[in-house]
Amino acid sequence: MSNRIRLGVNVDHVATIRNARGGRHPDPVRAAKLAIAAGADGITAHLREDRRHIRDDDMARLKSEIDKPLNFEMAATEEMVRIALHTKPHAVCLVPEKREERTTEGGLDVVGQAASLKPAVHALKHAGIRVSLFIAAAPAQIEMAAEIGAPVIEIHTGAWCDALAEGRHTEAEAEWQLIRAGALLAQSVGLEVHAGHGLDYATAETIAALPQIVELNIGHFLIGEAVFEGLAETVRFMRAAMDRGRRQIAGAALKEKA
Ligand SMILES: CC(=O)[C@@H](O)[C@H](O)COP(=O)(O)O
Numbered sequence: 001m002s003n004r005i006r007l008g009v010n011v012d013h014v015a016t017i018r019n020a021r022g023g024r025h026p027d028p029v030r031a032a033k034l035a036i037a038a039g040a041d042g043i044t045a046h047l048r049e050d051r052r053h054i055r056d057d058d059m060a061r062l063k064s065e066i067d068k069p070l071n072f073e074m075a076a077t078e079e080m081v082r083i084a085l086h087t088k089p090h091a092v093c094l095v096p097e098k099r100e101e102r103t104t105e106g107g108l109d110v111v112g113q114a115a116s117l118k119p120a121v122h123a124l125k126h127a128g129i130r131v132s133l134f135i136a137a138a139p140a141q142i143e144m145a146a147e148i149g150a151p152v153i154e155i156h157t158g159a160w161c162d163a164l165a166e167g168r169h170t171e172a173e174a175e176w177q178l179i180r181a182g183a184l185l186a187q188s189v190g191l192e193v194h195a196g197h198g199l200d201y202a203t204a205e206t207i208a209a210l211p212q213i214v215e216l217n218i219g220h221f222l223i224g225e226a227v228f229e230g231l232a233e234t235v236r237f238m239r240a241a242m243d244r245g246r247r248q249i250a251g252a253a254l255k256e257k258a
């Protein structure tokens with residue numbers, strides 16, 4: 001397994017800024033191209049049912065104009081499965097959605113929704129699309145994700161990041177241990193392991209030191225930082241943070257050998 005950890009840049013909130021005034025500026029597709037030029041390994045975009053940020057045309061243009069993998073985030077609805085099968089992105093990540101939520105809250109309830117998720121997973125896989133399930137690092141959710149045939153999970157890191165940001169250290173440590181154990185369990189049942197939501201430079205560096213995790217999807221913090229540092233610089237800083245984290249694995253391996 002390559003030691004490299006991929007960076008997926010989520011351009012949702014470039015569209016949030018654009019939609020604040022209507023019109024076409026700033027363009028999430030231009031942001032995606034800049035992020036790729038600065039080192040992003042892929043682009044993530046979340047086509048929500050309410051189209052509050054990314055819109056259908058954005059997703060279509062991302063698919064046709066970028067030369068790196070497109071990770072299409074969506075709810076597992078008939079409408080979105082139909083759009084994904086037409087768009088044929090490299091990957092789909094199935095996420096929970098509630099219209100009233102400000103951002104993605106919690107992970108998919110794969111255990112409770114296995115019967116409805118399984119057909120969507122199989123239809124997308126049959127179309128050659130890599131399917132990921134956006135879940136909390138709960139053992140039952142991880143095991144059910146493998147059972148219904150998803151090849152990939154993306155661990156929801158929001159609770160860990162929020163607890164750290166708010167100084168709830170005991171809760172943050174508990175969430176971190178859940179993530180560590182979940183990544184190990186997921187790999188042991190044959191799943192490819194990604195992570196995302198709420199990550200910043202420090203938490204991306206920390207989680208990049210988990211060898212089981214091969215992709216991070218990061219958006220809100222990056223776009224916020226880009227307001228101050230520029231998008232290219234922000235992507236380069238994030239890449240460097242992830243590489244520092246990854247090097248800890250090599251360091252730990254050397255210590256073990258010594
Ligand atoms: C699933 C996920 O964590 C991201 O796509 C996040 O949902 C960004 O979009 P929102 O900020 O609209 O939740």
Ligand SMILES: NCC(=O)COP(=O)(O)O
Pocket residue numbers: 010044154195196197198199217218219220221
């Ligand atoms: N799936 C996580 C993602 O795409 C980006 O989440 P965030 O960094 O915007 O919180």
